[in-house]
Amino acid sequence: MGKQTVFVIGAGQMGSGIAQVFAQADYDVYLHDKDGAILERARNSIERLLYRSVEKERITEEERNAIVNRLQFTSQIEDAKAADLVVEAVVENMDVKKEIFKQLDEITSPYTILATNTSSLSITEIASVTKRPEKVIGMHFMNPVPVMELVEVIRGLQTDDITYETIVSVTKTLYKTAVTSKDFPGFISNRILMPMINEAIYTVYEGVATIEDVDTVMKLGMNHPMGPLTLADFIGLDTCLYIMEVLYEGFGDSKYRPCPLLRQYVQAGWHGKKSGKGFYTYES
Ligand code: CAA
Ligand code: NAD
Numbered sequence: 001m002g003k004q005t006v007f008v009i010g011a012g013q014m015g016s017g018i019a020q021v022f023a024q025a026d027y028d029v030y031l032h033d034k035d036g037a038i039l040e041r042a043r044n045s046i047e048r049l050l051y052r053s054v055e056k057e058r059i060t061e062e063e064r065n066a067i068v069n070r071l072q073f074t075s076q077i078e079d080a081k082a083a084d085l086v087v088e089a090v091v092e093n094m095d096v097k098k099e100i101f102k103q104l105d106e107i108t109s110p111y112t113i114l115a116t117n118t119s120s121l122s123i124t125e126i127a128s129v130t131k132r133p134e135k136v137i138g139m140h141f142m143n144p145v146p147v148m149e150l151v152e153v154i155r156g157l158q159t160d161d162i163t164y165e166t167i168v169s170v171t172k173t174l175y176k177t178a179v180t181s182k183d184f185p186g187f188i189s190n191r192i193l194m195p196m197i198n199e200a201i202y203t204v205y206e207g208v209a210t211i212e213d214v215d216t217v218m219k220l221g222m223n224h225p226m227g228p229l230t231l232a233d234f235i236g237l238d239t240c241l242y243i244m245e246v247l248y249e250g251f252g253d254s255k256y257r258p259c260p261l262l263r264q265y266v267q268a269g270w271h272g273k274k275s276g277k278g279f280y281t282y283e284s
Helices: 013-024 036-055 061-069 078-080 093-107 123-127 161-173 189-205 211-221 228-235 237-251 260-267
Strands: 005-009 028-032 073-074 085-089 111-115 138-141 150-154 177-181
Touching: 005 013, 005 078, 013 028, 013 061, 013 085, 013 138, 028 036, 028 078, 028 123, 036 061, 036 073, 061 073, 073 123, 078 093, 085 093, 093 111, 093 123, 093 237, 111 123, 111 161, 123 138, 138 161, 138 237, 161 177, 161 237, 189 228, 189 237, 189 260, 211 228, 228 237
Parallel strands: 005 028, 005 085, 028 073, 085 111, 111 138, 150 177
Antiparallel strands: 138 150
């Protein structure tokens, strides 16, 4: 394959990291967001992380400049027409994702693979709004993307072998490991992780322990790098709630009922680290 162009949609914490790792792996990358201020924040964040890599002597100044030159920031979704691969990383909402996939199906070449970074939503349902469901696939990166080595690859009902094999080999070019999941709510990762986070929130909600103590138990007692409530803030409480709702509706099992405290925090606009407040308070 020649040099490939990747179009990343959504420049939040995930999209920004995804664009960075593709540019580091020699792809030409466009990063798109409808919000210009978020695009600017993503540019600053990527440049800061790349400077850090130069300081730590992981890359040279020349390599840093080349990576930056491979990245373009755009508020025009129409720029996706140049893409060989699109990776969508907007809010975890089926209606928003369907609307974007409908547009992408019109804008891009029929050969372009359309991947979604969804944490939990049905790939098969997202694919259904396109005329190329065989070219739609889940490519689920973990946060923080430049650090975490896993990519969960999810085949929708109609995803074809060539699309699947291409995404597995693209994952290798990013120096990450692909693990394949069937298209079930929350796939492997969030079917296991999110009920633990939800249970940690119930533990606080029911007054069993404080936020700090729940996190300390899981850090010191189970050797988790972050306590589950710190991790929930890091992921985004809105995203955690959306995922729990997908599990609850998808499996129809009360064991996935989102904790009312999680729902209330999201209603208050406490979306975790990215909004400055969640279970903890953060400096901007
Ligand atoms: N972006 C990029 N790099 C970051 C980063 C970020 N947001 N946060 C930390 N890093 C880098 C640091 O720069 C540092 O790199 P250096 O080698 O250059 O120093 C390295 O990661 C380690 O960071 P720190 O020393 O500051 O802190 P740490 O040792 O506590 O590690 C952590 C930070 C890697 C985030 C670690 O706490 C961790 O692994 N936490 C758990 C993360 C996790 O569970 N992620 C999965 C979330 S679930 C998900 O993603 C799926 C979903 O659908 C919701
Ligand atoms: P985020 O809130 O940080 O960013 C979402 C971005 O999408 C925002 O910048 C927003 O402006 C943009 N956006 C929304 N609608 C758009 C549209 N119509 N067109 C263009 N841009 C639009 O969210 P995030 O944490 O980066 O999550 C993004 C996706 O990645 C979600 O599907 C989430 O479930 C998934 N994900 C999140 C994590 C995590 O830990 N946060 C991990 C893996 C996967």
